[in-house]
Amino acid sequence: MNAPLTLAHYMTLAGILFLIGIFGALTRRNISGILMSIELMFNAANINLAAFDRFLHPEGVTGQALALFVMTVAAAEIVVGLALLLAIYRGTDTVYAEDFNLLKG
Amino acid sequence: MIEHAYLIPLIPFAASLIMMFGAKEDPHSPAPWIGIGAMAICLGMSLSILNAVAGGTVPLPYEHNWQWFSFAASIGGKSFLYDMPIGVLIDGPAALTLVVVTLVSLMVQIYSIAYMHEDARYKRYFAFVSFFTASMLGLVVSSNILVGFMSWELMGLSSYLLIGFWFEKDGPTEAQKKAFMTTKLGDSGLYLALLFIFAKVGSFQITQIHQFINQGYMTTTVATVIAIGILFGAMGKSAQFPLFIWLPDAMEGPTPGSALIHAATMVAAGIFVVARLYFVFLAAPDAMLAAAWIGCITAFMAAAMALVSYDIKRVLAFSTVSQLGFMMCALGVGGYTAGLFHLTTHAFFKALLFLGAGSVIHSVHTNDMRLMGGLSKKMPVTFLTMGAAILAIAGIPFTSGYYSKDMILANIYHANQPIFWIMLGTALMTAFYMSRLFILTFWGDDRDHEKHHHAHESPFLMTGPLVLLAFLALVSGFMLDRKGLVYSLLAKPTITAPQAPAAAEAHPAEAKPAEAHPAEAKPAEHAAVAVPVEHAAPATEAPAEAHAAAASHEGGEAEHHEGHLPHWLHLALPFLVLGSIGLAFFLYKGPKYAVADGLKANLAPVFRLLDRRWFLDDAFDLLVVLCDKVAALAFWIDANVVDRVFVDGWGLLMRIVAEVSNLLDALFVDRTVDGFGGLSLDLGVGLRALVKDGQVQEYLMYAAIAFSLAATLILTR
Amino acid sequence: MNMLSLVTFAPLVGALIILCIPKEKVRAIQTVAFVFAGIALIASLAMLPGFSRGTHEMQFVERFSWIPSFGVQYYLGVDGLSYPLVLLTTFMCVIGLIGSLGIEHRVKEYFFWFLVLEVGMTGVFCALDLILFYVFWELTLVPMYFLIGVWGGPRKEFAAIKFFLYTLTGSVFMLLAILALYFASPAPHTFDMLELAKLTGGWDRHFQILVFLGLYFGMAIKIPAFPFHTWLPLAHVEAPTAISVILAAVLLKMGVYGLLRISYTLAPLGFQWFLPALIVIAVINIVYGALCAMAQTDMKKMVAYSSVNHMGYCLLGIAGMTTAGFTGAVFQMLTHGIITGALFLLVGVIYDRAHTRDVSAFGGLAVKLPVYAALMSLTCFASLGLPGLAGFIGEFLCFLGAFQTWKLAAAISVLGIIATAAFFLRMMQKVFLGKFNEKWADLPDMTARELISIAPLAVLTVLFGVYPKWPLDLMNKTIEHMLGK
Numbered sequence A: 001m002n003a004p005l006t007l008a009h010y011m012t013l014a015g016i017l018f019l020i021g022i023f024g025a026l027t028r029r030n031i032s033g034i035l036m037s038i039e040l041m042f043n044a045a046n047i048n049l050a051a052f053d054r055f056l057h058p059e060g061v062t063g064q065a066l067a068l069f070v071m072t073v074a075a076a077e078i079v080v081g082l083a084l085l086l087a088i089y090r091g092t093d094t095v096y097a098e099d100f101n102l103l104k105g
Numbered sequence B: 001m002i003e004h005a006y007l008i009p010l011i012p013f014a015a016s017l018i019m020m021f022g023a024k025e026d027p028h029s030p031a032p033w034i035g036i037g038a039m040a041i042c043l044g045m046s047l048s049i050l051n052a053v054a055g056g057t058v059p060l061p062y063e064h065n066w067q068w069f070s071f072a073a074s075i076g077g078k079s080f081l082y083d084m085p086i087g088v089l090i091d092g093p094a095a096l097t098l099v100v101v102t103l104v105s106l107m108v109q110i111y112s113i114a115y116m117h118e119d120a121r122y123k124r125y126f127a128f129v130s131f132f133t134a135s136m137l138g139l140v141v142s143s144n145i146l147v148g149f150m151s152w153e154l155m156g157l158s159s160y161l162l163i164g165f166w167f168e169k170d171g172p173t174e175a176q177k178k179a180f181m182t183t184k185l186g187d188s189g190l191y192l193a194l195l196f197i198f199a200k201v202g203s204f205q206i207t208q209i210h211q212f213i214n215q216g217y218m219t220t221t222v223a224t225v226i227a228i229g230i231l232f233g234a235m236g237k238s239a240q241f242p243l244f245i246w247l248p249d250a251m252e253g254p255t256p257g258s259a260l261i262h263a264a265t266m267v268a269a270g271i272f273v274v275a276r277l278y279f280v281f282l283a284a285p286d287a288m289l290a291a292a293w294i295g296c297i298t299a300f301m302a303a304a305m306a307l308v309s310y311d312i313k314r315v316l317a318f319s320t321v322s323q324l325g326f327m328m329c330a331l332g333v334g335g336y337t338a339g340l341f342h343l344t345t346h347a348f349f350k351a352l353l354f355l356g357a358g359s360v361i362h363s364v365h366t367n368d369m370r371l372m373g374g375l376s377k378k379m380p381v382t383f384l385t386m387g388a389a390i391l392a393i394a395g396i397p398f399t400s401g402y403y404s405k406d407m408i409l410a411n412i413y414h415a416n417q418p419i420f421w422i423m424l425g426t427a428l429m430t431a432f433y434m435s436r437l438f439i440l441t442f443w444g445d446d447r448d449h450e451k452h453h454h455a456h457e458s459p460f461l462m463t464g465p466l467v468l469l470a471f472l473a474l475v476s477g478f479m480l481d482r483k484g485l486v487y488s489l490l491a492k493p494t495i496t497a498p499q500a501p502a503a504a505e506a507h508p509a510e511a512k513p514a515e516a517h518p519a520e521a522k523p524a525e526h527a528a529v530a531v532p533v534e535h536a537a538p539a540t541e542a543p544a545e546a547h548a549a550a551a552s553h554e555g556g557e558a559e560h561h562e563g564h565l566p567h568w569l570h571l572a573l574p575f576l577v578l579g580s581i582g583l584a585f586f587l588y589k590g591p592k593y594a595v596a597d598g599l600k601a602n603l604a605p606v607f608r609l610l611d612r613r614w615f616l617d618d619a620f621d622l623l624v625v626l627c628d629k630v631a632a633l634a635f636w637i638d639a640n641v642v643d644r645v646f647v648d649g650w651g652l653l654m655r656i657v658a659e660v661s662n663l664l665d666a667l668f669v670d671r672t673v674d675g676f677g678g679l680s681l682d683l684g685v686g687l688r689a690l691v692k693d694g695q696v697q698e699y700l701m702y703a704a705i706a707f708s709l710a711a712t713l714i715l716t717r
Numbered sequence C: 001m002n003m004l005s006l007v008t009f010a011p012l013v014g015a016l017i018i019l020c021i022p023k024e025k026v027r028a029i030q031t032v033a034f035v036f037a038g039i040a041l042i043a044s045l046a047m048l049p050g051f052s053r054g055t056h057e058m059q060f061v062e063r064f065s066w067i068p069s070f071g072v073q074y075y076l077g078v079d080g081l082s083y084p085l086v087l088l089t090t091f092m093c094v095i096g097l098i099g100s101l102g103i104e105h106r107v108k109e110y111f112f113w114f115l116v117l118e119v120g121m122t123g124v125f126c127a128l129d130l131i132l133f134y135v136f137w138e139l140t141l142v143p144m145y146f147l148i149g150v151w152g153g154p155r156k157e158f159a160a161i162k163f164f165l166y167t168l169t170g171s172v173f174m175l176l177a178i179l180a181l182y183f184a185s186p187a188p189h190t191f192d193m194l195e196l197a198k199l200t201g202g203w204d205r206h207f208q209i210l211v212f213l214g215l216y217f218g219m220a221i222k223i224p225a226f227p228f229h230t231w232l233p234l235a236h237v238e239a240p241t242a243i244s245v246i247l248a249a250v251l252l253k254m255g256v257y258g259l260l261r262i263s264y265t266l267a268p269l270g271f272q273w274f275l276p277a278l279i280v281i282a283v284i285n286i287v288y289g290a291l292c293a294m295a296q297t298d299m300k301k302m303v304a305y306s307s308v309n310h311m312g313y314c315l316l317g318i319a320g321m322t323t324a325g326f327t328g329a330v331f332q333m334l335t336h337g338i339i340t341g342a343l344f345l346l347v348g349v350i351y352d353r354a355h356t357r358d359v360s361a362f363g364g365l366a367v368k369l370p371v372y373a374a375l376m377s378l379t380c381f382a383s384l385g386l387p388g389l390a391g392f393i394g395e396f397l398c399f400l401g402a403f404q405t406w407k408l409a410a411a412i413s414v415l416g417i418i419a420t421a422a423f424f425l426r427m428m429q430k431v432f433l434g435k436f437n438e439k440w441a442d443l444p445d446m447t448a449r450e451l452i453s454i455a456p457l458a459v460l461t462v463l464f465g466v467y468p469k470w471p472l473d474l475m476n477k478t479i480e481h482m483l484g485k
Helices: A007-027 A031-056 A062-092 B007-022 B032-055 B092-115 B122-141 B145-163 B170-201 B206-214 B220-237 B243-252 B255-264 B266-276 B278-282 B285-308 B312-332 B336-364 B380-394 B400-415 B417-442 B449-454 B460-489 B502-506 B511-516 B523-540 B544-554 B558-562 B567-588 B594-602 B604-611 B613-688 B696-716 C003-020 C026-050 C083-102 C107-126 C130-139 C141-151 C156-184 C193-202 C205-222 C231-238 C241-266 C268-294 C299-319 C323-354 C370-383 C390-405 C407-432 C448-466 C469-484
Strands: B062-075 B078-090 C059-067 C072-078
Touching: A007 A031, A007 B696, A031 A062, B007 B032, B007 B092, B007 B122, B032 B092, B032 B122, B032 B460, B062 B170, B062 C323, B062 C390, B062 C469, B078 B092, B078 B122, B078 C469, B092 B122, B092 B255, B092 B266, B092 B336, B092 B460, B122 B145, B122 B255, B122 B266, B145 B170, B145 B206, B145 B220, B145 B243, B145 B255, B145 B266, B145 C390, B170 B206, B170 B220, B170 B243, B170 B266, B170 C390, B170 C407, B206 B278, B220 B266, B220 B278, B220 B285, B243 B255, B243 B285, B243 B312, B243 B613, B255 B266, B255 B312, B255 B336, B266 B278, B266 B312, B266 B336, B278 B285, B285 B312, B285 B417, B285 B604, B285 B613, B312 B336, B312 B400, B312 B417, B336 B380, B336 B400, B336 B449, B336 B460, B380 B400, B380 B417, B380 B460, B400 B417, B400 B460, B400 B567, B417 B567, B567 B594, B594 B604, B604 B613, B613 C156, B613 C268, B613 C407, C003 C026, C003 C059, C003 C072, C003 C083, C003 C107, C026 C059, C026 C083, C026 C107, C059 C130, C072 C107, C072 C130, C083 C107, C083 C241, C083 C323, C083 C448, C083 C469, C107 C130, C107 C141, C107 C241, C130 C141, C130 C156, C130 C193, C130 C241, C141 C156, C141 C241, C156 C205, C156 C231, C193 C241, C205 C241, C205 C268, C231 C241, C231 C299, C241 C268, C241 C299, C241 C323, C241 C469, C268 C299, C268 C390, C268 C407, C299 C323, C299 C390, C299 C407, C323 C370, C323 C390, C323 C448, C323 C469, C370 C390, C370 C407, C370 C448, C390 C407, C390 C448
Parallel strands: none
Antiparallel strands: B062 B078, C059 C072
16 A cells, blocks of 8 residues: 555545535535535535646646635635525524525526 | 006095995994095195196106006907006096096085985995096096096996995886996997907007007098997997986986086096097097087987976986087087086086085975975075076086086087087077076975975085085186186197098008007007107197197197187177076066966977987887897797707707617517527526426536536547 | 826815715715815916916926827826816815805715816816817716706706706717827827827818817807707706806816817817807807896896806807907906806805795895895906906907907997896896895895805906906917917
């Protein structure tokens, strides 16, 4: 087990994480769970960014920097999401996604 | 003293400002004494100037200019920076008029202290009077005709303020508006004359205009147009036919104010300006003739109106108009000296008459002479002083009016016979209606006992000025006539080139002003050039006019020779005057004046015509109504035609364009859009069938599937 | 220091600051507006000592490339023609602000738009690049639209939209003409007015006529010249007092200024071709404007029509094509701004108290409101051209200039002076003189704020009438040069 980690390893990890995220987002009933799943997908993307940077352009840190940006944006997004969730909860007394079908045509 | 002449208008102006803004309104306010003091100083200065001028100790004309402002001007293609001068120009007439104006104004103000003592706007009245006098003085001294015009207009403003002094009543407010508008109508002529003068001469300076005419640059046609314009202005201010309608109404103001307007300021201004710019008239014989006829018609019409009026102030107003007609006529026939002489003497006796009438009205509280009568016992001083004035205005020998009117008639006699006979008749009418006024007011027994009972002599502040003015009314003519003083003081100006040479007509317009006013020349040089030329004129040329001009310093008698009536007429005149006075006695002496009433009944249409003032007022009212109609029409056009065509019409055009483009849009452009819209709508409906209950996660799932499909497609290509 | 930019954009800074102030803080908003309009005024006055009266060249020039690909520049500068108008603008804006202190409704927006309007107006007089000029010209439209449309009288929406659309229509033609000039200039095309002016010699007469007409259409509506003047009475009547002041005092001047600065210098042949028509329009403006004013009973409408009449004097002076006439036109613009501004303020004063402007509703007010009556009379007399007050000099110079070229037209126009006197006197008689109308027994005289806004105008009215040397000296050289060619 001392073969070096290659880009493929990282990408596999990221892919698995992303799929878990997709799965969670599609199946969780609780909206906070959906939000967490979305975070997972973000992190999958971050891993990809860092990995590509490390393996393809080792001289710079652009990818890492981008990852940091993504984390910041994700934090902002989650704040907005949670705020919305709170507002929804206040208004409807529920946090389950299936209860929201206002978009139904 | 003459170098400080510029102070003469400024002192009363300052006094007026101090009284207006510095003093509190109070019936016992000492503020009027500021105005009186200022006027006394001015009188002193004017007397000293007159003394110097009459004594020949100062070279005439005295001119001094300051630069006021400058603007870029161009005459006939030549462009230059015109430095507008502001300054004083003193010659004989100006010096004499200064004395007259300041003296009358001083008398009026002293008189007003007593006359106005009950008024709520006491100090304001005195401020107005000082302002009025200051404007007149500004006109008299100014060396620049534009500044003169400005003073002229300010005088219009002051008359507006003074006539409408009791503005709570409707009469004065109508009268003040009428006065302002009528004189403004006349002013427009003067305004155009000024524009014309500048367009030709390139200067507003009186001496330069004179010089320009002297050098023969002004054609007769141009001079005539300018002179007519000036005359028009004078017709407004000096109440000549047909613009005299404002003057009889102007008595709505306080009576001493009327005295000021009628004697010293407003109406004198028109005559004075004509005299000041007399050289323009000399270059325009047609305008002279027009002035003579206008003066003649005015004198006659006004005298006729005075014959029938029972309002004491109105009779005096008509007599003023009539006397102004005499002056204008005199100027028109070339009697420059006579016209100005009469202006001077008239100022004294007319001021006296108005102040005397004021004294009467103050005492009996009515203007109607039919309610007076027999006041001689109650008001002896007023009676005697007014008597002196009546003698003077009627032309009884050795009073002031005798000298001046005699001179006018003599001038007219030699110039124009038809006018002479009309004017002679008018002079006799003057004697008649003035005696009538005197008899109705003072003579015989009282007609209204109530009013007569309350009548009393006025206080000393009112009678004092009356006495002084009566003295002047009696002797001023003699004083001025003595040793030909009037001829030297009021010497007729001359023009050395009365007719523009034919060559000047052909000259291109550009050449003339360029000479008179080279672009680079400095104003100081101009003044320096202008004055000597005027002096040099008599020396270099030797026509008859030059001789008359030379007389100005020698005290010669040039005008004297042409200025005598035939001997028989000269002797007969006093008797004719006495005859008409006698007629007045005969008609009006009793308490009932039945003879006069009988006459009135027989000549009813004539009386009506005169009572309605020749229907001139009605004509002007009609004009006003007409103007209003035109104004209403203009506004109707504005609201209904111009607005419709250019705004609504434009809007309509735009709307049509919009409709057309809308149609195109609907037919072609919109179809395409609709097509796209319909397509996407159909697609949406179709896709929506996939979704069952609008769950977020459902959408997310389809999105994920779609995304992975797309990704797969792209990546595997 | 870039003085002109400071003068032009100080109000913009103020406007942006006002946007950040909560709308309840009325006092703060007003203060900011005053401070920045004051900065503009002080800065424009500070240029006075440095402004050379002995040259016709542009002064205080600022020049940067703005849109290089189209040759558009940020190019500011003033000469004797525009500098007096810049002073007028900054001064009247401060006066207008004082007059606006009574605004209670939507204060923040009001002062914001007011300051933006000032930017546009000042910019028009400073700009030397046609596009920049056009931008500023249009910039005045929008604030004016809102200022009339929101804070106006009963028919404010209609008045605002009429004003906006009508003037915009004119501007479009102006833009076309500007573009024509642009493409007529040689290869790297330019919008530079001074450069373009040097090229006029090479342009065809027909081209110049077309360009002139396009420009004239835009200017004439602003001036407003007959027959494009009908928006003015409506806009004036409906606009709030201070906006009427600005409209009359500054906005109308933009048209005359444009005529002199752009039409005359950039299409001289077109200008000369148009002169006979211009003199007719001037006479119509004068006589017809005065007659229309005579038919009014609403004081504000009367003053509005008197503006039509007074702008006619400007046109008359311009049509004379003489230095005196041009001087008169510029001076008349200044004095009309001051006098008519004061008139609108004064009409506003009585309207605030009595809520009517009908002349026949009053009577004998001189007893009750002596200060007001005195100021109103002073202003009316100034407006009807009484010598010794500012109106006379400008009017007289206009006539003087026109008379040399058009004797008959000038003579007819004198009728306008008489009619002007007639309606002002009648208005004064009906409102102030005669029997006191007891209905107004408890009408208070002018307040300190009203006095402060009007007193400077009254002082200038007298000062310019008695001593017109200062403003005339500013403009003499420039005008001499304009006609010296």
